[in-house]
Amino acid sequence: MTTRARNVISAAIVAGLLLPAAPALAQSDEQQRIRKLEAEVSALQRRVFPGGDGRYFEPEIGGTSQGTTVTAGTPSTTALTDILARLDAMEASLQTLTGQVEVNANTLQGLTTRMAALEQSGAAPTLASAPTPTPTPAASSPSQASTTTANNLTAMTGGASSQPARPAPAASGPSSQRLAAVQAIAKPKTDDAGDDEYSYGFRLWDAGYYPEAQQQLTLFVEQYPDHWRATYGRNLLGRAYLDDGKAREAAPWFLNNYQADRNAARSPDSLLYLAESMIALRDTDRACIALAEFGETYPAVAAGRLQSQYEANRAKVTCTN
Template identity: 30%
Template sequence: MTRFDARRPLACAAFAAALVFGAASAGAQDGALAGRVDRLERDLQLLQRQAYQSTQSGGGGDLTAEGAASLYSKVSQIEEQMRDLTGQIEQLNYKIEQTQQRLDRMQADVDFRFQSLEKGGAGAATGAAEGAPAAQQPPANPVSGSTVGILGQTRSAGAPPVAAPAENAAEAYRDAFNLLKKADYPAAETAFKSFLQTYGNTEYAGNAQYWLGETYYVRGQFDQAAVAFADGYKKYRKGPKAPDSLLKLGFSMRKLNQTDKACVALEQFLKEFGGAPKVQIDLANKARTEMKCR
């Protein structure tokens, strides 16, 4: 006759409590992140209004085109932070969902065991055997397990491990961008350079190249900024930061007193990216007016 271990329900209860606490904690983090997104949205709206007002003021406005571009750069940083926070919220929601699924499986397993005991105890052993896979089933997103499986197949199937590099790229990009947010521009420069050397073929590369240029631009290193922005435009022309890179290339050239090249860059921006946000179009037109471009 199968002996019932009274400690098992207690252990299950303790584990379930830990899962519930983890889900509650994740939910609290979710709420906190949502609050941060709301605050960033308010900041973004304020900056966008300031940028719009500056572009509507014409040549006699309080801000030069470069000053307005700096304001737009701040807007871009806030948008980047919002995307990052939104991604974190999605990850937390996924974790909460997975935790709930694990709780449901555990509850079903415990119910099955108690039903077996109530029927006479003879089915307890069978219940344990049948219920074990559900109780021991790993989470639906086993990162380490998936990575091991892919690496194990690499030699025979010839498929490179895709998931781990993508995750590493996202983490490395986030680390570099956090340095930029802290205004630690030398460290951010180093981090973005390292990122581009390692993850230059990932979806984050175009953005990283643009922000590398910004680390130079904000420090007045306009020659290096021009090179970085030119690379961002040429190498990642189809990327989301290509318009920004070309626009800032024009401003960098203007800072270097290379007015002709600045005018050419801004004219190319207007021709190629006519559908860019209005604030960018207005900035380019304002700069061309100030430089008296033909």
């Protein structure tokens, strides 16, 4: 066999070996393209339906030995139905929360109205409440009152001492019916003994037993001068005298409470009741001084919580300024 013949035979054998490789190579490229498409579809599904927990699509795409078959995921209608159901549940929850907010708002409004009524009566509620921080004394602040005005207020008590006197015991003892009525008023017993003493005095005053309330509240302010209720106690003690027709005995308590701490909760009330005491004593000049001091020191209270009482007192006297 010649060299030319051997070369032709060799070329035929090589061609025969290479021909089957072409379809195999083409098939390999198609499989790679299919796997790439599958990966892209899976990524697109995860972006449309975040979570990838299998509720909206099959996490994997399977295939067979005969070829690659894409496994269908959860139908889109099922996913849409689930989303709509979740939206309905969220709307129902929102409606429930809205109703609860309205109920809470109405309840808060009722509590605010009750507190305003109690404050208007000039005494704190007997229910337990959170202690308030100890106010910082500001009796010498020039922005709150001038020294001249403070001296004029001090002169209102007619030279009485800064600490009012204790109530004198009655010449004759109370009747048995009154004793029984007073004993029927229960004294609260809580973990705060000072608050219990004040609350008992408030109950006596509220029931109209003014002499008994005077003794009880005097006991409270003497035993608990630094209690957070002290400003309430001094103010209510002055009211117990004023409501009992003893304006001269009431005035020192109101002045004492105002001068003790002008930022305290019942200091505005005491200054206004001091003006009422002077009006009851027909001392117009000093009543006008107290009213002017009240309007200058507590403009927000004069236009808010105590506005009606302030205007009523101003209408009772004619002040020059």
